[in-house]
Amino acid sequence: MRKLSPQKPRGRPRNFNKDEALKMALDLFRRKGFDNTSLDDLTTTLNVKKPSLYAAFGNKEQLFLEVLHAYTSGPIAYFHAIFEEPTTKSLVRMLLLKSVEVLFYSESPAGCLVVMSTASEALQKAGIQQKLVAGLQQHQQKLIARFEQAKADGELKPTVDSQRLALYVVTLHKALSLQAINGSSKQDMLQLVEQVIELWPSTL
Amino acid sequence: MRKLSPQKPRGRPRNFNKDEALKMALDLFRRKGFDNTSLDDLTTTLNVKKPSLYAAFGNKEQLFLEVLHAYTSGPIAYFHAIFEEPTTKSLVRMLLLKSVEVLFYSESPAGCLVVMSTASEALQKAGIQQKLVAGLQQHQQKLIARFEQAKADGELKPTVDSQRLALYVVTLHKALSLQAINGSSKQDMLQLVEQVIELWPSTL
C-alpha cells in the first residue's frame, strides 16, 4: 500500500526533461502565439517526436495548459507578490516594472503569454481564452479591493473611483505586451512606467 | 489616344462590388485576425469564388493591403483629425473616444486592425507588419511635436517630457483594442478614457 517512496517507473524512461520541454514550449508560444506555433515547430525545437510529445502532454491544448501553469507559477508569480507593497503607487510601479522585466527576459522581447493568448481564436474555441480572461478579471478585482483599502487608509483621496482606476492599471499593464511586440526598447518602457507613476493620483 | 471617358470595360462584368467586398473582408480580418481568416472564410462571407477573388485583388496579402487602405482612410481617419484640437487634453480625449467608437461600431466589438495586425506572424513574414509599426511610430512623432508645441505655448508645464508622454498616450491607445477583445463594455472603456483625462498633466 506504500506509495510514498517514488520508486523507479516501470517501463522505458523518457529521454527528455518535461520541465525543460515546457520552458522551450513557453518560448515558442510567446514568440509565435498558440495558433501559429505548429506541432512541427514544437517537435523540432524540443527535439521530441510527435508521438512522444502526445504521450507526455496529451494534445496541443493540454500542452498549452501545462505551459501556462509553468508560466504563472514561474515568471509571472509577481502577480501576487505586488499586493505586499505598502502603497498603491509602489504596487503599481512594481507591477509594471516586473512586467517589463518579464517581457525582456530574453534577447528578443515577446508579449505576455496570458495577454496575447486572449486574442487567439483556437484558444477561444477550446474554452481556454475564457479562463485567461477570467483570471485577469480576478486580478482586477483584487486591485479594486486594494484601492478601496487605500481610500479607507487615507492613502488615496476619497474622490478616487477604484473601479476606474483599476481598469486604468490593468489596461496599461496589458498594453506593455503590445509595446514590446511593436519594438519599444526596454529603456523606453521603463520610462513609460515612470510616466505612469508620475501621473498617479496624489496621496493627498 | 483619348482615355479620358471611362468607356465600358471590354469583357464580362464582375458581379460583386469591390468596395463592399473590402468592407466585409475588413470585418473578417478584424474579428479573426489576418492569420486566422482563411480563404474559405473570405469566399463564403463575400460570396465570391476564389479565382474571382484572386483576379480582383491578387493574393491574401494584397487583399489585406487594400482592406487596410479602406480602413485607414475610413473608420480611423480621425487619426489625423485629432491634431486640429485646441489643447493636448482635448486631443487625447478625442483620440481615445473616437477609438472606442470604432472598436464598438458593430454589435460585437473587435480590435483595431492596425494594432492587432502588428502581432501577426504571417504579416511579419510578408513585411507588412513593419509598415504598420512604422505608421504607428510616425503618429507618435506627430504627438511628440504637438506636445512640444504645447510646452512652447505654455499649455503644458516645461517639466513635461514630451517623448515619455507621447509613449504613454500611444500605449494607452493600443491597449483599447486588447480591452475590447477581453470583453470590456463600452461604458467601461468610456470611463477609462475619463480616468486618463483626469490624470492628464495639469495645464499649470
Place this chain on the structure above:
DNA sequence: TAAATTATTTACCGATTGGTATAAATAATT
C-alpha cells in the same frame, strides 16, 4: 531469462491551408 510496461521511431491519416489550370459564360468591338 521471461514477462510486463513504458517510450521511441517510422510511417501514415483526413482535413485544411493558400493558390491555380482549365474551360464555360458574358460582355464590347469589329
Place this chain on the structure above:
DNA sequence: AATTATTTATACCAATCGGTAAATAATTTA
C-alpha cells in the same frame, strides 16, 4: 456573326495542419 477581352465556376494542386497506428527499443519486475 465572328473576334476579343474579361469574369465566372469546377476541379484540382502541393504543402501543412493536428493527430495516430504499429512496430521496436529500453527498462523494471517476476
